[in-house]
Amino acid sequence: MSVLIYIEHHDGKFKKSSLEALSYGHVIAKENNMATVAFVISDGRLPVADLGKYGATKVLTYSHIGINESDSKSLASLLCEVVKKENVTWIIFSNTLTAKLIAPRLSVRLKAGLVTGATGLPTKDGVVMRSVFSGKAFSAVKLNTEIKIISVNPNAYLINESPEKPEVAELVYSTSASTIKIKERRLSPGDIPLAEAERVVSGGRGLKGPENWGMIEELAKLLGAATACSRPVADANWRPHHEHVGQTGLAISPNLYIAIGISGAIQHLAGVNRSKTIVVINKDPEAPFFKSADYGIVGDAFEVVPKLIEAIKTTHG
Amino acid sequence: MKILVCISRTPDTTAKIAFTDNNTKFATEGVQWIINPYDEWYALVKAIELKEKDPSTIIHLINVGCIDNEPIIRKALALGGDEGIRVNSNSEDAYVISSQIAAVAAPENYDLILLGKETIDHNGSSIGGMVSEMLDLNLISLSTGFQLNDTTIEATREIEGGEEIVILETPCVITCQKGMAEARIPNMRGIMAARTKPLKIIEPIPVSPLTETMAFELPPAKAGVKLIPADQPEILIQLLKEEAKTI
Numbered sequence: 349m350s351v352l353i354y355i356e357h358h359d360g361k362f363k364k365s366s367l368e369a370l371s372y373g374h375v376i377a378k379e380n381n382m383a384t385v386a387f388v389i390s391d392g393r394l395p396v397a398d399l400g401k402y403g404a405t406k407v408l409t410y411s412h413i414g415i416n417e418s419d420s421k422s423l424a425s426l427l428c429e430v431v432k433k434e435n436v437t438w439i440i441f442s443n444t445l446t447a448k449l450i451a452p453r454l455s456v457r458l459k460a461g462l463v464t465g466a467t468g469l470p471t472k473d474g475v476v477m478r479s480v481f482s483g484k485a486f487s488a489v490k491l492n493t494e495i496k497i498i499s500v501n502p503n504a505y506l507i508n509e510s511p512e513k514p515e516v517a518e519l520v521y522s523t524s525a526s527t528i529k530i531k532e533r534r535l536s537p538g539d540i541p542l543a544e545a546e547r548v549v550s551g552g553r554g555l556k557g558p559e560n561w562g563m564i565e566e567l568a569k570l571l572g573a574a575t576a577c578s579r580p581v582a583d584a585n586w587r588p589h590h591e592h593v594g595q596t597g598l599a600i601s602p603n604l605y606i607a608i609g610i611s612g613a614i615q616h617l618a619g620v621n622r623s624k625t626i627v628v629i630n631k632d633p634e635a636p637f638f639k640s641a642d643y644g645i646v647g648d649a650f651e652v653v654p655k656l657i658e659a660i661k662t663t664h665g
Numbered sequence: 666m667k668i669l670v671c672i673s674r675t676p677d678t679t680a681k682i683a684f685t686d687n688n689t690k691f692a693t694e695g696v697q698w699i700i701n702p703y704d705e706w707y708a709l710v711k712a713i714e715l716k717e718k719d720p721s722t723i724i725h726l727i728n729v730g731c732i733d734n735e736p737i738i739r740k741a742l743a744l745g746g747d748e749g750i751r752v753n754s755n756s757e758d759a760y761v762i763s764s765q766i767a768a769v770a771a772p773e774n775y776d777l778i779l780l781g782k783e784t785i786d787h788n789g790s791s792i793g794g795m796v797s798e799m800l801d802l803n804l805i806s807l808s809t810g811f812q813l814n815d816t817t818i819e820a821t822r823e824i825e826g827g828e829e830i831v832i833l834e835t836p837c838v839i840t841c842q843k844g845m846a847e848a849r850i851p852n853m854r855g856i857m858a859a860r861t862k863p864l865k866i867i868e869p870i871p872v873s874p875l876t877e878t879m880a881f882e883l884p885p886a887k888a889g890v891k892l893i894p895a896d897q898p899e900i901l902i903q904l905l906k907e908e909a910k911t912i
Binding site for chain 2: 356358363418419420421424444445446448449450451452453455456457459460461462463464465475477479480481482483484485486487488489490491492493527528529530531532533534535536541543546547571589590592595596597599603604614615618621624625627628638639640641642643644645646647648651652655656659660662663
Protein backbone atom coordinates (compact mmCIF):
# COMPACT_ATOMS: atom_id res chain seq x y z
CA MET A 349 0.00 0.00 0.00
CA SER A 350 1.15 3.53 -0.52
CA VAL A 351 0.73 7.22 0.12
CA LEU A 352 0.44 9.26 -3.07
CA ILE A 353 1.59 12.87 -3.16
CA TYR A 354 0.60 15.08 -6.07
CA ILE A 355 3.59 17.26 -6.95
CA GLU A 356 3.27 20.60 -8.73
CA HIS A 357 6.00 22.67 -10.29
CA HIS A 358 6.59 26.06 -11.81
CA ASP A 359 9.42 27.27 -14.03
CA GLY A 360 11.32 23.99 -13.85
CA LYS A 361 11.22 23.93 -10.04
CA PHE A 362 9.09 21.96 -7.64
CA LYS A 363 6.68 24.13 -5.71
CA LYS A 364 7.64 24.62 -2.10
CA SER A 365 4.11 23.75 -1.04
CA SER A 366 4.37 20.44 -2.91
CA LEU A 367 7.57 19.58 -1.04
CA GLU A 368 5.73 20.34 2.19
CA ALA A 369 2.97 17.96 1.08
CA LEU A 370 5.61 15.35 0.24
CA SER A 371 7.23 15.67 3.68
CA TYR A 372 3.75 15.39 5.23
CA GLY A 373 2.86 12.34 3.16
CA HIS A 374 6.17 10.67 3.96
CA VAL A 375 5.41 10.84 7.70
CA ILE A 376 2.07 9.08 7.14
CA ALA A 377 3.77 6.49 4.94
CA LYS A 378 6.45 5.73 7.54
CA GLU A 379 3.93 5.39 10.35
CA ASN A 380 1.85 2.96 8.33
CA ASN A 381 4.76 1.13 6.72
CA MET A 382 3.78 2.24 3.24
CA ALA A 383 5.61 3.44 0.14
CA THR A 384 5.84 7.19 -0.50
CA VAL A 385 4.89 7.71 -4.13
CA ALA A 386 5.38 11.17 -5.62
CA PHE A 387 3.40 11.75 -8.79
CA VAL A 388 4.43 14.47 -11.22
CA ILE A 389 2.97 15.58 -14.52
CA SER A 390 6.26 16.57 -16.05
CA ASP A 391 7.56 18.29 -19.15
CA GLY A 392 10.63 16.06 -18.99
CA ARG A 393 12.95 18.78 -17.71
CA LEU A 394 12.38 18.32 -13.99
CA PRO A 395 15.01 16.75 -11.72
CA VAL A 396 12.45 14.21 -10.54
CA ALA A 397 14.92 12.00 -8.67
CA ASP A 398 15.52 14.95 -6.30
CA LEU A 399 12.12 14.19 -4.77
CA GLY A 400 13.88 11.33 -2.96
CA LYS A 401 15.47 13.94 -0.74
CA TYR A 402 12.09 14.61 0.87
CA GLY A 403 11.15 10.99 1.36
CA ALA A 404 9.80 9.75 -1.96
CA THR A 405 10.52 6.04 -2.33
CA LYS A 406 9.05 6.08 -5.81
CA VAL A 407 8.60 8.87 -8.33
CA LEU A 408 5.99 8.28 -10.96
CA THR A 409 5.97 10.71 -13.86
CA TYR A 410 3.47 11.32 -16.61
CA SER A 411 4.15 13.34 -19.73
CA HIS A 412 2.24 16.62 -19.85
CA ILE A 413 1.67 16.04 -23.55
CA GLY A 414 -0.82 13.32 -22.70
CA ILE A 415 -3.20 15.45 -20.66
CA ASN A 416 -5.24 18.64 -20.51
CA GLU A 417 -4.36 19.87 -17.04
CA SER A 418 -7.34 22.23 -16.99
CA ASP A 419 -9.75 19.34 -17.28
CA SER A 420 -10.70 17.87 -13.91
CA LYS A 421 -12.22 14.80 -15.58
CA SER A 422 -8.95 13.89 -17.32
CA LEU A 423 -6.93 14.56 -14.18
CA ALA A 424 -9.26 12.46 -12.05
CA SER A 425 -9.07 9.53 -14.48
CA LEU A 426 -5.30 9.74 -14.49
CA LEU A 427 -5.06 9.83 -10.71
CA CYS A 428 -7.54 6.94 -10.37
CA GLU A 429 -5.21 4.91 -12.57
CA VAL A 430 -2.28 5.76 -10.26
CA VAL A 431 -4.34 4.88 -7.19
CA LYS A 432 -5.17 1.48 -8.68
CA LYS A 433 -1.63 0.76 -9.89
CA GLU A 434 0.13 1.78 -6.70
CA ASN A 435 -2.51 0.50 -4.28
CA VAL A 436 -2.88 3.97 -2.79
CA THR A 437 -4.77 4.52 0.48
CA TRP A 438 -3.78 8.13 1.21
CA ILE A 439 -3.69 10.94 -1.36
CA ILE A 440 -1.96 14.15 -0.33
CA PHE A 441 -2.22 17.48 -2.15
CA SER A 442 -0.99 20.89 -1.21
CA ASN A 443 -4.15 23.01 -0.89
CA THR A 444 -3.54 24.85 -4.16
CA LEU A 445 -5.92 25.96 -6.87
CA THR A 446 -5.04 22.74 -8.70
CA ALA A 447 -6.07 20.66 -5.69
CA LYS A 448 -9.36 22.56 -5.58
CA LEU A 449 -9.96 21.53 -9.18
CA ILE A 450 -9.19 17.83 -8.78
CA ALA A 451 -9.58 16.67 -5.18
CA PRO A 452 -13.41 16.91 -4.84
CA ARG A 453 -13.91 15.05 -8.11
CA LEU A 454 -11.47 12.37 -7.02
CA SER A 455 -13.20 12.10 -3.65
CA VAL A 456 -16.49 11.18 -5.34
CA ARG A 457 -14.90 8.84 -7.87
CA LEU A 458 -13.02 6.90 -5.20
CA LYS A 459 -15.65 7.33 -2.45
CA ALA A 460 -12.72 8.72 -0.46
CA GLY A 461 -13.25 11.18 2.37
CA LEU A 462 -11.66 14.56 1.68
CA VAL A 463 -10.23 17.07 4.14
CA THR A 464 -9.21 20.36 2.55
CA GLY A 465 -7.04 23.00 4.21
CA ALA A 466 -5.46 20.60 6.71
CA THR A 467 -3.19 22.24 9.28
CA GLY A 468 -1.67 19.15 10.87
CA LEU A 469 -0.98 15.44 10.50
CA PRO A 470 -3.79 12.90 10.90
CA THR A 471 -4.07 11.02 14.20
CA LYS A 472 -4.02 7.22 14.30
CA ASP A 473 -7.82 7.27 14.00
CA GLY A 474 -7.73 9.41 10.87
CA VAL A 475 -8.71 12.69 12.52
CA VAL A 476 -7.27 15.76 10.81
CA MET A 477 -7.33 19.39 11.95
CA ARG A 478 -8.38 21.87 9.31
CA SER A 479 -8.83 25.61 9.12
CA VAL A 480 -12.47 26.84 9.12
CA PHE A 481 -14.40 30.10 9.49
CA SER A 482 -11.85 31.90 7.31
CA GLY A 483 -9.01 31.21 9.71
CA LYS A 484 -10.94 32.09 12.85
CA ALA A 485 -11.20 28.48 14.04
CA PHE A 486 -10.13 24.90 13.43
CA SER A 487 -12.20 21.77 13.18
CA ALA A 488 -11.21 18.18 13.81
CA VAL A 489 -12.54 16.03 10.97
CA LYS A 490 -12.57 12.25 10.94
CA LEU A 491 -12.06 10.44 7.65
CA ASN A 492 -14.20 7.32 7.70
CA THR A 493 -13.18 5.85 4.37
CA GLU A 494 -10.64 3.31 3.19
CA ILE A 495 -8.98 5.78 0.85
CA LYS A 496 -8.40 9.21 2.39
CA ILE A 497 -7.61 12.50 0.65
CA ILE A 498 -5.99 15.44 2.41
CA SER A 499 -5.00 18.81 0.99
CA VAL A 500 -2.52 20.53 3.29
CA ASN A 501 -2.44 24.29 3.67
CA PRO A 502 0.79 25.92 2.43
CA ASN A 503 3.21 26.75 5.29
CA ALA A 504 1.26 24.52 7.69
CA TYR A 505 3.81 21.73 7.59
CA LEU A 506 7.56 22.21 7.31
CA ILE A 507 9.69 20.60 4.64
CA ASN A 508 11.68 17.70 6.11
CA GLU A 509 14.65 16.15 4.46
CA SER A 510 14.52 12.38 4.68
CA PRO A 511 16.72 11.05 1.89
CA GLU A 512 15.61 7.98 -0.04
CA LYS A 513 16.80 6.55 -3.34
CA PRO A 514 13.59 6.57 -5.28
CA GLU A 515 12.68 4.29 -8.13
CA VAL A 516 11.70 6.53 -11.04
CA ALA A 517 9.10 5.24 -13.47
CA GLU A 518 6.97 6.70 -16.20
CA LEU A 519 3.27 6.01 -16.26
CA VAL A 520 1.81 5.10 -19.61
CA TYR A 521 -1.91 5.73 -19.76
CA SER A 522 -4.27 7.28 -22.30
CA THR A 523 -6.74 9.78 -20.94
CA SER A 524 -9.89 10.20 -22.99
CA ALA A 525 -10.19 13.28 -25.23
CA SER A 526 -10.92 16.50 -23.34
CA THR A 527 -13.91 18.69 -24.18
CA ILE A 528 -12.32 21.77 -22.61
CA LYS A 529 -10.16 23.88 -24.90
CA ILE A 530 -7.50 26.21 -23.53
CA LYS A 531 -7.58 29.45 -25.49
CA GLU A 532 -4.96 31.37 -23.58
CA ARG A 533 -2.82 31.00 -20.46
CA ARG A 534 -1.24 33.96 -18.71
CA LEU A 535 1.22 33.29 -15.93
CA SER A 536 2.07 36.24 -13.74
CA PRO A 537 5.72 37.05 -13.23
CA GLY A 538 7.10 37.33 -9.69
CA ASP A 539 9.71 35.28 -7.94
CA ILE A 540 7.67 34.20 -4.95
CA PRO A 541 4.08 33.03 -5.45
CA LEU A 542 2.01 34.85 -2.84
CA ALA A 543 0.03 31.79 -1.75
CA GLU A 544 3.12 29.92 -0.60
CA ALA A 545 5.38 32.81 0.42
CA GLU A 546 6.92 32.46 3.87
CA ARG A 547 6.98 36.21 4.32
CA VAL A 548 4.61 38.81 2.93
CA VAL A 549 4.78 42.61 2.96
CA SER A 550 1.40 44.17 2.31
CA GLY A 551 0.27 47.75 1.70
CA GLY A 552 -3.06 49.47 2.12
CA ARG A 553 -4.80 52.75 1.44
CA GLY A 554 -2.51 54.46 3.94
CA LEU A 555 0.17 54.45 1.25
CA LYS A 556 -1.85 57.05 -0.67
CA GLY A 557 -1.02 55.97 -4.21
CA PRO A 558 0.69 53.36 -6.43
CA GLU A 559 3.74 55.58 -6.83
CA ASN A 560 4.60 54.91 -3.17
CA TRP A 561 5.03 51.16 -3.55
CA GLY A 562 8.77 51.40 -4.13
CA MET A 563 9.53 51.13 -0.42
CA ILE A 564 7.11 48.19 -0.04
CA GLU A 565 8.90 46.36 -2.82
CA GLU A 566 12.31 47.20 -1.40
CA LEU A 567 11.35 45.99 2.07
CA ALA A 568 9.89 42.81 0.57
CA LYS A 569 13.03 42.18 -1.43
CA LEU A 570 15.28 42.61 1.61
CA LEU A 571 13.17 40.15 3.59
CA GLY A 572 12.75 37.66 0.73
CA ALA A 573 9.03 38.35 0.91
CA ALA A 574 6.19 38.51 -1.59
CA THR A 575 4.12 41.69 -1.89
CA ALA A 576 0.38 41.90 -1.28
CA CYS A 577 -2.29 44.54 -0.83
CA SER A 578 -5.71 45.22 0.67
CA ARG A 579 -8.95 45.23 -1.30
CA PRO A 580 -9.32 49.04 -1.78
CA VAL A 581 -5.81 49.12 -3.25
CA ALA A 582 -6.62 46.40 -5.79
CA ASP A 583 -10.02 47.94 -6.54
CA ALA A 584 -8.35 51.29 -7.26
CA ASN A 585 -5.94 49.45 -9.58
CA TRP A 586 -2.93 50.65 -7.62
CA ARG A 587 -1.80 47.04 -7.54
CA PRO A 588 -2.75 43.96 -9.61
CA HIS A 589 -5.75 41.95 -8.38
CA HIS A 590 -3.73 38.80 -7.80
CA GLU A 591 -2.00 40.63 -4.92
CA HIS A 592 -5.29 41.22 -3.09
CA VAL A 593 -5.44 39.28 0.18
CA GLY A 594 -8.60 39.12 2.26
CA GLN A 595 -12.04 37.58 2.41
CA THR A 596 -12.72 37.99 -1.30
CA GLY A 597 -9.12 37.80 -2.43
CA LEU A 598 -6.47 35.26 -1.59
CA ALA A 599 -6.26 33.69 1.87
CA ILE A 600 -2.63 33.30 2.89
CA SER A 601 -0.79 31.73 5.81
CA PRO A 602 2.81 32.99 5.80
CA ASN A 603 5.15 32.85 8.78
CA LEU A 604 5.43 36.65 8.73
CA TYR A 605 2.86 39.17 7.53
CA ILE A 606 3.77 42.85 7.63
CA ALA A 607 0.76 45.13 7.10
CA ILE A 608 1.57 48.72 6.26
CA GLY A 609 -1.16 51.36 6.15
CA ILE A 610 -3.92 48.74 6.47
CA SER A 611 -6.53 49.36 9.16
CA GLY A 612 -7.43 45.68 9.52
CA ALA A 613 -11.11 45.39 8.61
CA ILE A 614 -12.56 42.00 9.50
CA GLN A 615 -12.72 41.09 5.80
CA HIS A 616 -9.00 41.72 5.44
CA LEU A 617 -8.22 39.72 8.58
CA ALA A 618 -10.15 36.76 7.17
CA GLY A 619 -7.49 36.43 4.51
CA VAL A 620 -4.42 36.87 6.69
CA ASN A 621 -5.16 35.73 10.23
CA ARG A 622 -3.60 32.33 9.59
CA SER A 623 -0.22 34.10 9.46
CA LYS A 624 2.08 32.98 12.28
CA THR A 625 3.49 36.41 13.11
CA ILE A 626 1.72 39.66 12.24
CA VAL A 627 3.41 43.07 12.24
CA VAL A 628 1.25 46.16 11.86
CA ILE A 629 2.57 49.59 10.94
CA ASN A 630 -0.14 52.24 11.09
CA LYS A 631 -0.29 55.87 12.13
CA ASP A 632 -3.69 55.39 13.76
CA PRO A 633 -3.21 53.86 17.23
CA GLU A 634 -6.89 52.87 17.17
CA ALA A 635 -6.54 50.79 13.97
CA PRO A 636 -8.31 47.47 14.71
CA PHE A 637 -5.41 45.56 13.16
CA PHE A 638 -3.27 46.18 16.28
CA LYS A 639 -5.62 43.85 18.21
CA SER A 640 -4.62 40.93 15.99
CA ALA A 641 -0.96 41.86 15.71
CA ASP A 642 2.06 40.40 17.47
CA TYR A 643 4.18 43.48 16.91
CA GLY A 644 3.13 46.99 16.10
CA ILE A 645 4.60 50.36 15.28
CA VAL A 646 2.35 53.38 15.63
CA GLY A 647 3.77 55.81 13.13
CA ASP A 648 3.65 57.25 9.65
CA ALA A 649 4.57 54.58 7.10
CA PHE A 650 6.53 57.14 5.09
CA GLU A 651 8.85 57.67 8.05
CA VAL A 652 8.86 54.20 9.59
CA VAL A 653 9.36 52.04 6.49
CA PRO A 654 12.52 53.80 5.21
CA LYS A 655 13.98 53.55 8.73
CA LEU A 656 13.07 49.87 8.83
CA ILE A 657 14.79 49.34 5.48
CA GLU A 658 17.89 51.10 6.81
CA ALA A 659 17.84 48.97 9.97
CA ILE A 660 17.67 45.75 7.96
CA LYS A 661 20.50 46.86 5.69
CA THR A 662 22.62 47.61 8.75
CA THR A 663 21.91 44.40 10.65
CA HIS A 664 22.14 42.17 7.59
CA GLY A 665 25.38 43.88 6.62
CA MET B 666 -31.44 28.35 -20.65
CA LYS B 667 -31.95 26.75 -17.26
CA ILE B 668 -29.59 27.63 -14.44
CA LEU B 669 -29.24 26.12 -10.98
CA VAL B 670 -27.57 28.32 -8.37
CA CYS B 671 -26.46 26.55 -5.18
CA ILE B 672 -26.66 28.77 -2.13
CA SER B 673 -25.37 28.10 1.34
CA ARG B 674 -26.30 29.86 4.57
CA THR B 675 -23.33 31.21 6.51
CA PRO B 676 -22.82 33.43 9.54
CA ASP B 677 -22.30 37.07 8.65
CA THR B 678 -18.63 37.94 8.03
CA THR B 679 -18.52 39.95 11.26
CA ALA B 680 -20.14 37.21 13.41
CA LYS B 681 -18.36 36.18 16.58
CA ILE B 682 -17.01 32.68 16.17
CA ALA B 683 -17.63 30.56 19.28
CA PHE B 684 -18.71 27.00 20.03
CA THR B 685 -21.06 25.22 22.44
CA ASP B 686 -21.84 21.65 23.52
CA ASN B 687 -18.27 20.83 24.41
CA ASN B 688 -16.98 22.57 21.28
CA THR B 689 -18.98 20.40 18.93
CA LYS B 690 -21.48 23.01 17.72
CA PHE B 691 -21.20 26.53 16.37
CA ALA B 692 -22.73 29.01 18.83
CA THR B 693 -25.62 30.48 16.86
CA GLU B 694 -26.92 32.88 19.50
CA GLY B 695 -27.06 36.43 18.19
CA VAL B 696 -25.63 35.40 14.83
CA GLN B 697 -26.89 37.13 11.70
CA TRP B 698 -27.24 34.69 8.82
CA ILE B 699 -26.49 35.60 5.25
CA ILE B 700 -26.27 33.94 1.86
CA ASN B 701 -22.67 32.79 1.50
CA PRO B 702 -21.14 35.89 -0.19
CA TYR B 703 -19.47 33.93 -3.00
CA ASP B 704 -22.80 32.24 -3.83
CA GLU B 705 -24.71 35.52 -3.71
CA TRP B 706 -22.42 38.21 -5.12
CA TYR B 707 -20.90 36.14 -7.84
CA ALA B 708 -22.93 33.02 -8.74
CA LEU B 709 -26.45 34.35 -8.22
CA VAL B 710 -25.85 37.83 -9.63
CA LYS B 711 -24.16 36.31 -12.70
CA ALA B 712 -27.25 34.13 -13.24
CA ILE B 713 -29.45 37.23 -12.92
CA GLU B 714 -27.30 39.05 -15.48
CA LEU B 715 -27.77 36.15 -17.90
CA LYS B 716 -31.52 36.31 -17.33
CA GLU B 717 -31.51 40.03 -18.02
CA LYS B 718 -29.91 39.34 -21.40
CA ASP B 719 -32.23 36.45 -22.17
CA PRO B 720 -35.53 36.77 -20.25
CA SER B 721 -36.52 33.20 -21.11
CA THR B 722 -33.79 32.02 -18.70
CA ILE B 723 -35.05 30.15 -15.66
CA ILE B 724 -33.10 30.38 -12.40
CA HIS B 725 -33.59 27.71 -9.76
CA LEU B 726 -32.01 28.07 -6.35
CA ILE B 727 -31.05 25.13 -4.19
CA ASN B 728 -30.12 25.06 -0.54
CA VAL B 729 -29.44 21.99 1.55
CA GLY B 730 -30.47 22.86 5.07
CA CYS B 731 -33.17 23.09 7.69
CA ILE B 732 -36.23 25.36 7.82
CA ASP B 733 -34.14 28.15 9.41
CA ASN B 734 -32.52 28.59 5.99
CA GLU B 735 -35.72 29.74 4.30
CA PRO B 736 -35.16 33.48 4.89
CA ILE B 737 -31.94 33.38 2.87
CA ILE B 738 -33.68 31.43 0.10
CA ARG B 739 -36.40 34.13 0.06
CA LYS B 740 -33.71 36.79 -0.15
CA ALA B 741 -32.16 35.02 -3.14
CA LEU B 742 -35.62 34.86 -4.73
CA ALA B 743 -35.99 38.60 -4.07
CA LEU B 744 -32.70 39.24 -5.85
CA GLY B 745 -33.96 37.40 -8.90
CA GLY B 746 -34.31 33.60 -8.63
CA ASP B 747 -37.48 32.06 -10.06
CA GLU B 748 -37.94 29.06 -7.82
CA GLY B 749 -36.36 27.89 -4.58
CA ILE B 750 -35.64 24.32 -3.58
CA ARG B 751 -34.70 23.38 -0.05
CA VAL B 752 -33.47 19.87 0.67
CA ASN B 753 -34.36 19.21 4.26
CA SER B 754 -31.03 17.94 5.56
CA ASN B 755 -28.74 19.22 8.28
CA SER B 756 -25.68 17.41 7.01
CA GLU B 757 -22.34 19.20 7.11
CA ASP B 758 -20.54 16.61 5.00
CA ALA B 759 -19.68 17.93 1.52
CA TYR B 760 -20.32 14.52 -0.06
CA VAL B 761 -23.83 14.27 1.42
CA ILE B 762 -24.69 17.86 0.46
CA SER B 763 -23.36 17.36 -3.08
CA SER B 764 -25.34 14.13 -3.39
CA GLN B 765 -28.55 15.99 -2.51
CA ILE B 766 -27.84 18.71 -5.06
CA ALA B 767 -26.95 16.16 -7.74
CA ALA B 768 -30.12 14.15 -7.03
CA VAL B 769 -32.28 17.23 -7.57
CA ALA B 770 -30.29 18.44 -10.58
CA ALA B 771 -30.02 15.14 -12.47
CA PRO B 772 -33.57 15.01 -13.94
CA GLU B 773 -33.69 18.79 -14.55
CA ASN B 774 -30.92 18.95 -17.15
CA TYR B 775 -29.64 22.38 -16.15
CA ASP B 776 -27.44 24.12 -18.71
CA LEU B 777 -25.40 25.73 -15.98
CA ILE B 778 -24.84 25.00 -12.31
CA LEU B 779 -23.29 28.00 -10.58
CA LEU B 780 -22.00 28.35 -7.03
CA GLY B 781 -19.36 30.24 -5.06
CA LYS B 782 -15.75 29.04 -4.92
CA GLU B 783 -16.17 28.18 -1.23
CA THR B 784 -18.32 28.98 1.79
CA ILE B 785 -16.95 31.38 4.36
CA ASP B 786 -17.69 28.98 7.24
CA HIS B 787 -16.45 25.57 6.06
CA ASN B 788 -13.98 26.90 3.46
CA GLY B 789 -14.08 23.45 1.86
CA SER B 790 -14.15 24.37 -1.87
CA SER B 791 -15.59 20.92 -2.48
CA ILE B 792 -19.24 21.09 -3.51
CA GLY B 793 -18.71 22.32 -7.10
CA GLY B 794 -16.22 19.59 -7.92
CA MET B 795 -18.26 16.88 -6.24
CA VAL B 796 -21.52 17.84 -7.97
CA SER B 797 -19.76 17.99 -11.34
CA GLU B 798 -18.43 14.46 -10.85
CA MET B 799 -21.80 13.10 -9.70
CA LEU B 800 -23.47 14.52 -12.81
CA ASP B 801 -20.51 13.72 -15.07
CA LEU B 802 -20.20 17.38 -16.09
CA ASN B 803 -17.20 19.54 -16.89
CA LEU B 804 -16.03 21.80 -14.07
CA ILE B 805 -14.66 25.32 -14.34
CA SER B 806 -13.19 26.12 -10.95
CA LEU B 807 -12.39 29.56 -9.52
CA SER B 808 -13.84 31.49 -12.42
CA THR B 809 -13.56 35.29 -12.46
CA GLY B 810 -15.94 35.72 -15.38
CA PHE B 811 -17.49 34.03 -18.40
CA GLN B 812 -19.39 34.78 -21.55
CA LEU B 813 -22.10 32.62 -22.95
CA ASN B 814 -22.72 32.44 -26.67
CA ASP B 815 -25.63 30.07 -27.32
CA THR B 816 -24.19 26.85 -25.86
CA THR B 817 -20.53 27.88 -25.89
CA ILE B 818 -18.84 29.22 -22.78
CA GLU B 819 -15.64 31.22 -22.74
CA ALA B 820 -14.53 31.42 -19.13
CA THR B 821 -11.58 32.96 -17.34
CA ARG B 822 -10.33 30.95 -14.40
CA GLU B 823 -7.60 31.40 -11.86
CA ILE B 824 -4.80 28.85 -11.94
CA GLU B 825 -1.61 28.49 -9.90
CA GLY B 826 0.51 31.50 -10.78
CA GLY B 827 -1.90 33.16 -13.18
CA GLU B 828 -5.08 32.73 -15.14
CA GLU B 829 -6.34 31.09 -18.28
CA ILE B 830 -9.23 31.32 -20.70
CA VAL B 831 -11.00 28.08 -21.52
CA ILE B 832 -13.73 27.27 -24.03
CA LEU B 833 -16.29 24.56 -23.52
CA GLU B 834 -19.92 23.68 -24.17
CA THR B 835 -22.80 23.67 -21.73
CA PRO B 836 -23.84 21.95 -19.56
CA CYS B 837 -21.17 22.49 -16.93
CA VAL B 838 -20.54 23.49 -13.33
CA ILE B 839 -18.79 26.81 -12.62
CA THR B 840 -17.45 27.91 -9.22
CA CYS B 841 -17.45 31.69 -9.06
CA GLN B 842 -15.28 34.28 -7.37
CA LYS B 843 -14.46 37.98 -7.40
CA GLY B 844 -14.68 39.55 -10.82
CA MET B 845 -17.69 37.47 -11.91
CA ALA B 846 -20.32 40.11 -11.07
CA GLU B 847 -21.02 43.01 -8.71
CA ALA B 848 -23.05 42.65 -5.52
CA ARG B 849 -26.66 43.89 -5.65
CA ILE B 850 -29.32 44.58 -3.06
CA PRO B 851 -32.89 43.38 -3.55
CA ASN B 852 -35.46 46.08 -4.37
CA MET B 853 -38.98 46.37 -2.95
CA ARG B 854 -40.57 44.87 -6.05
CA GLY B 855 -38.27 41.87 -5.82
CA ILE B 856 -39.01 41.41 -2.12
CA MET B 857 -42.77 41.50 -2.75
CA ALA B 858 -42.50 39.11 -5.71
CA ALA B 859 -40.36 36.69 -3.69
CA ARG B 860 -43.22 36.11 -1.24
CA THR B 861 -45.25 34.29 -3.83
CA LYS B 862 -42.45 32.56 -5.72
CA PRO B 863 -42.47 28.77 -5.25
CA LEU B 864 -40.22 27.29 -2.58
CA LYS B 865 -40.23 23.50 -2.80
CA ILE B 866 -39.17 21.37 0.13
CA ILE B 867 -37.65 18.02 -0.73
CA GLU B 868 -36.72 15.24 1.69
CA PRO B 869 -33.08 14.13 1.38
CA ILE B 870 -32.01 10.88 -0.28
CA PRO B 871 -30.17 8.50 2.06
CA VAL B 872 -26.40 8.93 1.71
CA SER B 873 -23.61 7.97 4.12
CA PRO B 874 -21.15 10.76 4.90
CA LEU B 875 -17.46 10.30 4.08
CA THR B 876 -16.27 12.59 6.87
CA GLU B 877 -17.40 13.52 10.34
CA THR B 878 -16.71 16.77 12.18
CA MET B 879 -15.69 15.79 15.71
CA ALA B 880 -15.02 19.13 17.37
CA PHE B 881 -14.04 22.74 16.87
CA GLU B 882 -11.19 24.66 18.37
CA LEU B 883 -10.38 28.34 18.59
CA PRO B 884 -6.81 29.40 17.82
CA PRO B 885 -4.77 30.27 20.90
CA ALA B 886 -5.39 33.89 21.88
CA LYS B 887 -2.72 36.32 20.79
CA ALA B 888 -0.58 37.48 23.67
CA GLY B 889 -1.35 41.05 22.72
CA VAL B 890 0.56 43.42 20.54
CA LYS B 891 4.08 44.45 21.49
CA LEU B 892 4.46 48.08 20.51
CA ILE B 893 7.80 49.28 19.26
CA PRO B 894 8.74 52.98 19.23
CA ALA B 895 8.45 54.42 15.73
CA ASP B 896 11.97 55.80 15.83
CA GLN B 897 13.55 52.48 16.81
CA PRO B 898 12.54 50.01 14.07
CA GLU B 899 15.78 48.10 14.68
CA ILE B 900 14.08 46.69 17.79
CA LEU B 901 11.43 45.16 15.51
CA ILE B 902 14.12 43.51 13.38
CA GLN B 903 15.73 42.11 16.51
CA LEU B 904 12.41 40.73 17.81
CA LEU B 905 11.54 39.17 14.45
CA LYS B 906 14.95 37.50 14.41
CA GLU B 907 15.33 36.38 18.00
CA GLU B 908 11.81 36.07 19.39
CA ALA B 909 9.52 35.30 16.46
CA LYS B 910 12.37 33.67 14.46
CA THR B 911 10.77 34.60 11.17
CA ILE B 912 13.63 36.43 9.46
